Amino acid sequence: QLQLQESGPGLVKPSETLSLTCSVSGGSISTSSYYWGWIRQPPGKGLEWIGIIYYSGSTFYNPSLKSRVTISVDASNNQFSLKLSSVTAADTAVYYCARARRPITGTTDYWGQGTLVTVSS
Amino acid sequence: QSALTQPRSVSGSPGQSVTISCTGTSSDVGGYNYVSWYQQHPDKPPKLIIYDVNKRPSGVPDRFSGSKSDNTASLTISGLQTEDEGDYYCCSFAGSSTFVIFGGGTKLTVV
Numbered sequence: 001q002l003q004l005q006e007s008g009p010g011l012v013k014p015s016e017t018l019s020l021t022c023s024v025s026g027g028s029i030s031t032s033s034y035y036w037g038w039i040r041q042p043p044g045k046g047l048e049w050i051g052i053i054y055y056s057g058s059t060f061y062n063p064s065l066k067s068r069v070t071i072s073v074d075a076s077n078n079q080f081s082l083k084l085s086s087v088t089a090a091d092t093a094v095y096y097c098a099r100a101r102r103p104i105t106g107t108t109d110y111w112g113q114g115t116l117v118t119v120s121s
Numbered sequence: 122q123s124a125l126t127q128p129r130s131v132s133g134s135p136g137q138s139v140t141i142s143c144t145g146t147s148s149d150v151g152g153y154n155y156v157s158w159y160q161q162h163p164d165k166p167p168k169l170i171i172y173d174v175n176k177r178p179s180g181v182p183d184r185f186s187g188s189k190s191d192n193t194a195s196l197t198i199s200g201l202q203t204e205d206e207g208d209y210y211c212c213s214f215a216g217s218s219t220f221v222i223f224g225g226g227t228k229l230t231v232v
Binding site: 046047048049051052060061062063096101104105106107108109111112113114 | 124153155156157159165166167168169172173178210212213214218219220221222223224225226
């Protein structure tokens with residue numbers, strides 16, 4: 001059974017960079033059938049697609065976040081990561097890592113449990 | 122690009138049917154047969170229940186069905202059960218610049 005687990009600091013200061021890692025178990029990240037990505041959900045609000053990465057390193061980002069987002073992959077350790085720079089309180093959210101089907105359709109079939117990241121001084 | 126439009130809330134009684142709408146534009150919902158639906162219970166990650174407008178992943182009951190007409194997609198839940206209560210989100214492919222957008226979510230109450 002595929003499992004995804006987010007890890008990283010739960011508190012980030014304004015203007016700093018949010019960094020999260022997703023560890024994948026029960027399957028290889030180096031598969032041609034899927035992308036690996038990040039989706040976030042501010043407390044009490046809806047879902048926002050952040051972006052995805054293919055195991056080869058190709059990335060696709062939400063245009064509204066593109067200038068601040070970097071998603072990278074470490075296939076040797078079956079992990080991928082998210083960096084979001086210059087964070088503000090508006091970036092406070094539960095961040096989910098997930099597996100998305102290829103081609104890009106929005107179909108996301110496995111999700112991590114999510115990790116709350118609070119932006120505050 | 123704006124989020125897809127969903128009703129804030131819907132309700133139904135056990136055994137009844139409810140339909141949740143998801144309205145977009147010709148650049149997203151209307152332009153592609155790539156609408157997916159997610160069910161989310163409190164403090165849990167979303168769960169995929171419909172993809173490619175009307176396909177159900179393995180293990181999802183056939184009480185859940187999806188459809189689309191022009192720029193509006195719909196999720197119908199028949200034979201409502203108390204465990205269906207939760208939040209439902211639609212999602213659509215939105216082209217090679219925007220990629221993926223979600224709806225604002227609909228809270229389903231089973232009373």
